[in-house]
Amino acid sequence: MNQGLQSLGMSPQAAGWVEAGLGIGSAAVAGAVLSKSVDQTITYSKLSAASYDNFATNGVKANQTVMQTPVAQALKNEIQAANPNLPQSAVERFTREYIESGSGLPQPGIAAQGTVLLKVVPKGESVSPYTGYWMSPQQARAISSMNPEQVGQLLGLPSAQAANILKNGMDVYAIMPKVGTTPSVFVSNVASTTQGKVAMPGGAQQVIVPNRSLWTTPKPVNLITLHPPGEK
Numbered sequence: 001m002n003q004g005l006q007s008l009g010m011s012p013q014a015a016g017w018v019e020a021g022l023g024i025g026s027a028a029v030a031g032a033v034l035s036k037s038v039d040q041t042i043t044y045s046k047l048s049a050a051s052y053d054n055f056a057t058n059g060v061k062a063n064q065t066v067m068q069t070p071v072a073q074a075l076k077n078e079i080q081a082a083n084p085n086l087p088q089s090a091v092e093r094f095t096r097e098y099i100e101s102g103s104g105l106p107q108p109g110i111a112a113q114g115t116v117l118l119k120v121v122p123k124g125e126s127v128s129p130y131t132g133y134w135m136s137p138q139q140a141r142a143i144s145s146m147n148p149e150q151v152g153q154l155l156g157l158p159s160a161q162a163a164n165i166l167k168n169g170m171d172v173y174a175i176m177p178k179v180g181t182t183p184s185v186f187v188s189n190v191a192s193t194t195q196g197k198v199a200m201p202g203g204a205q206q207v208i209v210p211n212r213s214l215w216t217t218p219k220p221v222n223l224i225t226l227h228p229p230g231e232k
Helices: 002-007 012-021 033-050 070-082 088-100 137-144 148-155 159-168
Strands: 055-057 107-110 117-122 170-175 184-189 193-195 198-200 205-208
Touching: 033 148, 033 159, 033 198, 070 088, 070 107, 070 184, 117 137, 117 159, 137 148, 148 159, 148 198, 159 198
Parallel strands: none
Antiparallel strands: 055 193, 107 184, 117 170, 184 205, 193 198
16 A cells, blocks of 8 residues: 555655555554553643744755746746735745745646635634645545644644644635636645654645735635535
């Protein structure tokens, strides 16, 4: 099964997380029920302590050569289009952050009408109107089958967010292109991250949305139906 997941483009480490989340690999049977709450308490304490340290992504280094690539230039243009008055220094900073969040250079694409993108957030939290980090429904459903600790690992989350998901669970929000638009998106795999003594392997596929003005307001949805909670 792990080899099959790798054949779909997942790294061995990411495939291992998905396999564990589906209850297939050895990780799925490791540990007893009695030790689960103790393990989660230890993990939560570790994440909480690390939240005071600096967060770092270990992805592509956005050096001068990378920043001159067509994909970097396209990202800059989309960020500037969304925020015409944004200083050039800020445009450069956001471009670097998007690039460095991935383990490889993001691949550009176009979101057709009807495209749905999702975001996982700690339960009870809202979605920033500016965040550009989203994922496909398929990736979100794979994540939903994992335990909270694995979610934080695969998404390479900052420790505070990972701790909140571990403690409270998660909500899912959806956006779609506004009528008459076909926004640009950029796809990459989440890079590994470090924060204090906490290391997250990353590996999930992310869809970067640099121009949120072309997308609808995020709405909470049921992950299976993609409808608002309570709606069939």
